[in-house]
Amino acid sequence: MRDELISAIRDALTAVGVPSPDVVELERPGRREHGAFSTNVALASAKAAGRPPRELAADLVARLEADPPPFVQRVEVAGPGFVNFHLDDAWLHQVLRSVVDAGESWGSGTAGTGSRVLVEYVSANPTGPVHAGHARGAVYGDSLARILRAVGHEVDEEFYVNDRGVQMQVFAASLAARAAGEEPPEGGYQGDYITEWAAEMPADADPLTWGEARALLDQREVLGELGVSFDDWFSERRMVHTGAIDTTLEDLRARGVVDDADGAVWLRSTEFGDDKDRVLVKSDGEVTYLLPDIAYHRDKFARGYDLLVDVWGADHHGYVPRMRAAIEALGHDPASFEVVITQLVRLERGGEEVRISKRSGDLITLRDLIGEVGPDAVRLTYLLQSVDSPQTVDLDVVVAQSNENPVYYVQMANARLRSIDRVAAERGLERLPLASVDLSVLVAERELEVLRVLELLPEVVELAARERAPHKVTTWVRDLAAAVHGFYHDCPVLHPDTPDELRQARWWLAAAASTGLQVGLELLGVSAPEQL
RNA sequence: GCCCUCGUAGCUCAGCUGGAUAGAGCAGCGGACUUCUAAUCCGCCGGUCGCAGGUUCGACUCCUGCCGGGGGCGCCA
Numbered sequence: 299m300r301d302e303l304i305s306a307i308r309d310a311l312t313a314v315g316v317p318s319p320d321v322v323e324l325e326r327p328g329r330r331e332h333g334a335f336s337t338n339v340a341l342a343s344a345k346a347a348g349r350p351p352r353e354l355a356a357d358l359v360a361r362l363e364a365d366p367p368p369f370v371q372r373v374e375v376a377g378p379g380f381v382n383f384h385l386d387d388a389w390l391h392q393v394l395r396s397v398v399d400a401g402e403s404w405g406s407g408t409a410g411t412g413s414r415v416l417v418e419y420v421s422a423n424p425t426g427p428v429h430a431g432h433a434r435g436a437v438y439g440d441s442l443a444r445i446l447r448a449v450g451h452e453v454d455e456e457f458y459v460n461d462r463g464v465q466m467q468v469f470a471a472s473l474a475a476r477a478a479g480e481e482p483p484e485g486g487y488q489g490d491y492i493t494e495w496a497a498e499m500p501a502d503a504d505p506l507t508w509g510e511a512r513a514l515l516d517q518r519e520v521l522g523e524l525g526v527s528f529d530d531w532f533s534e535r536r537m538v539h540t541g542a543i544d545t546t547l548e549d550l551r552a553r554g555v556v557d558d559a560d561g562a563v564w565l566r567s568t569e570f571g572d573d574k575d576r577v578l579v580k581s582d583g584e585v586t587y588l589l590p591d592i593a594y595h596r597d598k599f600a601r602g603y604d605l606l607v608d609v610w611g612a613d614h615h616g617y618v619p620r621m622r623a624a625i626e627a628l629g630h631d632p633a634s635f636e637v638v639i640t641q642l643v644r645l646e647r648g649g650e651e652v653r654i655s656k657r658s659g660d661l662i663t664l665r666d667l668i669g670e671v672g673p674d675a676v677r678l679t680y681l682l683q684s685v686d687s688p689q690t691v692d693l694d695v696v697v698a699q700s701n702e703n704p705v706y707y708v709q710m711a712n713a714r715l716r717s718i719d720r721v722a723a724e725r726g727l728e729r730l731p732l733a734s735v736d737l738s739v740l741v742a743e744r745e746l747e748v749l750r751v752l753e754l755l756p757e758v759v760e761l762a763a764r765e766r767a768p769h770k771v772t773t774w775v776r777d778l779a780a781a782v783h784g785f786y787h788d789c790p791v792l793h794p795d796t797p798d799e800l801r802q803a804r805w806w807l808a809a810a811a812s813t814g815l816q817v818g819l820e821l822l823g824v825s826a827p828e829q830l
Numbered sequence: 831g832c833c834c835u836c837g838u839a840g841c842u843c844a845g846c847u848g849g850a851u852a853g854a855g856c857a858g859c860g861g862a863c864u865u866c867u868a869a870u871c872c873g874c875c876g877g878u879c880g881c882a883g884g885u886u887c888g889a890c891u892c893c894u895g896c897c898g899g900g901g902g903c904g905c906c907a
Contacts, residue, residue, distance in 0.1 A: 321847090323849095325846085326846080327849090327850080328850085328851095328852090329850075332850070336849090338849065341887065341888080351887070377849085377850045378849085380849080423907075460907065463907060465906085465907055560905080561905090562905055564905095573903085574903095576905095577904090577905045578905095579905085580905040584905085586906085586907090587906075591907095611901095612834090612835075612900075612901050612902085613901065613902070614902085614907095615833090615901070615902065616834075616901085618834085619834095639834080639835075639901095641835070641836075642900070644900095682844095683844080686835075687835085687837090688835085689842090690841095692841095695842085706869050707869075707870090710867075711870090714867060714870085715866090717867060718866050719866095721866050757846085758846090765846085770844090770846080772844095776844095783870055783871070784872095786866080787868090787871045787872090788871080790865055790866065791866060792865085792866045793865050794865090796865095829867080830867080830869075
């Protein structure tokens with residue numbers, strides 16, 4: 299539809315003697331009285347054409363109306379010089395057929411075909427449970443991966459395990475202390491889970507090895523409950539053994555971007571936009587966290603990905619320039635490396651802030667959260683808004699089984715639609731094949747609105763993928779749910795007063811809407827139960 | 831001090847690559863079930879889009895400066 303309109307607009311421009319701009323913008327007006335599509339070409343080309351926008355627009359309208367593209371009912375000039383396209387309802391009826399034909403693939407696209415993407419997210423240290431703060435990144439990364447796949451990218455998901463370094467020593471020492479019935483060392487881990495895990499630990503176990511395995515088991519389990527799984531849990535320590543860290547350093551040296559000074563080894567990251575050079579190997583001979591990180595990303599590129607997307611917490615955003623510099627220093631296009639920063643989550647209970655602190659005792663684990671509200675509510679809550687902005691989550695609202703909680707609003711919309719099939723089966727009613735159903739009886743606002751929203755999904759998914767913004771899918775799902783509730787309320791399907799023809803058409807509309815809800819929720823990783 | 835990020839209705843947030851009269855949920859007020867799930871629907875109330883300039887046909891959106899919140903500025907991870 300878009301393409302046909304754009305090409306018709308280009309033809310009209312040529313016909314009136316105005317050169318086509320490189321891109322013809324076709325917008326979806328916010329107001330329905332402005333039509334289904336709108337273009338600003340007359341405004342944009344007015345200067346080049348040397349004519350007033352409205353006059354140029356009027357000429358375009360005359361051309362377009364003389365030979366209207368399919369489904370175009372009326373073309374008009376509006377406002378300062380917009381050209382608005384009003385489409386026939388038959389267009390929306392065609393949308394219904396498209397949705398039914400596409401089924402679960404409705405909304406998917408091809409924008410990412412041929413491109414391999416690696417999404418790395420969570421990557422929490424293996425020193426404790428995943429907490430409520432990590433969960434935002436977990437849900438975001440998982441949903442982003444789903445959306446990128448929907449537009450054709452080949453996507454892998456990884457969790458980077460920082461199982462090397464001081465924090466592991468501290469963690470092991472804390473476990474050992476608790477196992478011996480002592481307090482953790484100064485600066486150690488204080489959480490109750492340390493005591494619990496220490497009690498499980500066999501006497502002859504190595505606290506570091508055992509502790510890491512215990513933490514990873516816990517993380518894997520609870521993320522699994524949330525519907526989040528990874529293709530690989532990439533171990534930092536593994537790179538010590540494989541020599542990947544040494545190889546990376548040699549590579550950097552060979553590229554001449556490394557200096558030896560003050561007994562340490564430095565990456566001249568300032569040559570690539572960082573604000574200071576960074577130490578790779580400390581003067582005591584230990585590598586910093588940065589070098590293994592670089593080695594990991596070098597490994598990712600070596601595996602042939604076209605794009606690396608890292609999801610980091612806000613507290614790490616200061617590392618973006620040095621990582622980007624390192625990637626450029628390795629000879630890669632910095633544009634093939636993206637970092638999405640997820641802003642902090644503030645948890646409240648009844649207006650009171652609940653601190654998420656790893657060292658203190660009142661840690662809210664993801665396990666606790668899921669136990670209280672279930673995975674669906676956790677996911678939808680986190681996906682409600684852009685990760686660019688700090689999020690405030692009121693646990694009382696998430697827990698509430700009420701209309702304050704959007705997850706029920708959306709799931710109920712689908713459950714209501716599914717109930718139509720159930721009740722129909724009880725009553726022995728039969729839905730005829732779509733090919734033999736006349737959809738032109740769908741003329742009510744409530745019916746058409748559902749179709750208008752459904753029609754947008756491919757664009758929404760494409761946009762959500764391009765902007766790495768799963769919350770746009772959430773917004774769409776809520777819009778569709780609202781349209782469905784309105785339809786359900788005003789347009790009875792199985793009621794005896796509903797004429798047979800209309801019942802068949804509405805029934806198929808309900809089926810298409812349910813498909814839309816299921817597809818949208820699947821992209822968010824939220825379930826779509828048949829009944830609530 | 832420098833860097834990043836956010837600032838939109840009483841609260842929590844949307845607002846597409848700049849578009850036409852800035853939207854939704856909650857809260858508040860008032861309505862709607864002899865019907866497939868009322869966890870729903872409808873109406874009303876509610877805004878100097880932090881402030882000030884700039885760019886242009888047009889700015890919540892882009893640029894600059896300021897104000898305010900959060901985060902970051904280690905040979906820690």
